[in-house]
Amino acid sequence: MADSIVIRKLPPIRFIRALNAFRSGLFRLYSRSFPANVVMYERFTAFWILPAIRVAAELDIAGILEKEPMTIEQLAVRTDSNPGSLSRMMRALSSEGIFKKNKTGQYKNTSLSRVLSDGKGSLRFAMMQHLGSLNWNLFSEFPHTIKTGKSAFSMVYGQKIYDYLSGHPHESELFDRSMTNLSEISIEPVLSAMDFSNYPVIADIGGGEGLLLSSILYQHKSSSGILFDLPEGLTRSGIILNKYGVANRVKVMEGTFFDTAPAGADAYILKNILHNWSDEECLKILKNIVEVLPARGKILILEMVIDEKNHSSFGKLIDLQMMLFMEHGKERTRKEFESLFDQAGLRLNKIIQTVAPIRVIEAVIK
Numbered sequence: 380m381a382d383s384i385v386i387r388k389l390p391p392i393r394f395i396r397a398l399n400a401f402r403s404g405l406f407r408l409y410s411r412s413f414p415a416n417v418v419m420y421e422r423f424t425a426f427w428i429l430p431a432i433r434v435a436a437e438l439d440i441a442g443i444l445e446k447e448p449m450t451i452e453q454l455a456v457r458t459d460s461n462p463g464s465l466s467r468m469m470r471a472l473s474s475e476g477i478f479k480k481n482k483t484g485q486y487k488n489t490s491l492s493r494v495l496s497d498g499k500g501s502l503r504f505a506m507m508q509h510l511g512s513l514n515w516n517l518f519s520e521f522p523h524t525i526k527t528g529k530s531a532f533s534m535v536y537g538q539k540i541y542d543y544l545s546g547h548p549h550e551s552e553l554f555d556r557s558m559t560n561l562s563e564i565s566i567e568p569v570l571s572a573m574d575f576s577n578y579p580v581i582a583d584i585g586g587g588e589g590l591l592l593s594s595i596l597y598q599h600k601s602s603s604g605i606l607f608d609l610p611e612g613l614t615r616s617g618i619i620l621n622k623y624g625v626a627n628r629v630k631v632m633e634g635t636f637f638d639t640a641p642a643g644a645d646a647y648i649l650k651n652i653l654h655n656w657s658d659e660e661c662l663k664i665l666k667n668i669v670e671v672l673p674a675r676g677k678i679l680i681l682e683m684v685i686d687e688k689n690h691s692s693f694g695k696l697i698d699l700q701m702m703l704f705m706e707h708g709k710e711r712t713r714k715e716f717e718s719l720f721d722q723a724g725l726r727l728n729k730i731i732q733t734v735a736p737i738r739v740i741e742a743v744i745k
């Protein structure tokens with residue numbers, strides 16, 4: 380199984396930046412060339428396509444079509460759906476390049492629809508989770524968050540997200556699988572930008588199902604790892620560690636990062652963790668790691684870094700999700716990271732760019 384795993388080396392950052400600048404230029408040209416109300420209404424169409432993507436993911440239409448192309452009638456039987464409604468949904472999705480109808484009236488996958496099936500590069504669970512009712516309900520309470528500054532999650536569900544997930548195993552599994560899907564997007568960019576070979580023992584704190592740690596250890600056969608998370612975050616970790624053939628090099632540890640950090644690692648990864656928490660909570664997490672960090676050890680924080688410029692930024696959008704989801708979650712600027720580190724007895728050593736929006740922020744003892 381482990382032999383089928385491919386971790387690609389990505390093109391240089393300069394090339395991707397040039398491509399992105401070209402793309403942004405095209406978008407600006409389009410925005411200026413059409414009436415503003417047309418441009419705005421076209422952006423709004425995502426509202427209709429997104430629920431269709433959710434349903435396609437939930438019904439695993441892409442997984443079914445991966446085996447063989449099907450007519451709407453066949454697909455309707457297979458997914459227990461209404462043929463008329465399904466046909467209109469597939470027509471709309473295909474008009475956006477998600478699925479394709481061939482000349483004989485059968486639907487098949489495109490590169491975009493294939494992302495909704497399981498396997499490498501899949502976003503199936505991410506789409507099901509982000510577009511599913513747990514999250515969708517929050518967005519209808521967006522005004523509450525803007526008016527009060529409080530998380531929509533606590534208002535809608537009466538408790539904080541991770542407390543809620545610990546009592547809802549099905550939602551929790553979907554959440555973890557969604558995180559793993561999203562993690563996969565940043566793993567190749569991070570591994571292409573960053574050399575982990577200097578770290579004999581690597582701990583991933585809040586590492587969830589362990590895909591990042593497994594990928595690192597798959598590349599670095601002489602390193603070993605510690606995967607640390609809440610029990611519910613770790614439920615499927617064994618499957619991934621075994622798939623990558625690294626289970627015998629990983630100590631899986633249950634615990635809360637607000638109380639402790641496991642000793643014995645040279646590098647401590649926090650990927651998409653600090654953006655969930657307030658400065659006070661982040662300080663607790665960081666100080667617990669500082670207590671066990673060797674003098675030359677590193678804390679590697681994998682997060683977006685927000686800048687104040689006007690250009691389009693993935694981090695500024697995901698920040699809205701944090702605002703709704705978490706009590707005090709937020710994406711941070713470089714200055715905000717520096718201030719956090721300073722209070723935890725750390726200093727920002729460097730920020731490593733990747734071809735993706737995610738950055739590796741290195742913190743070391745002051």
Ligand SMILES: C[S@@+](CC[C@H](N)C(=O)[O-])C[C@H]1O[C@@H](n2cnc3c(N)ncnc32)[C@H](O)[C@@H]1O
Pocket residue numbers: 541558559562584585586587588607608609611612634635636637649650651652655
């Ligand atoms: C946003 S997810 C990120 C998961 C993973 N690092 C990734 O990037 O895919 C946050 C993770 O933090 C874990 N977590 C939440 N509260 C925690 C706590 N108090 N102690 C340890 N882990 C926690 C969750 O279970 C989840 O796996």
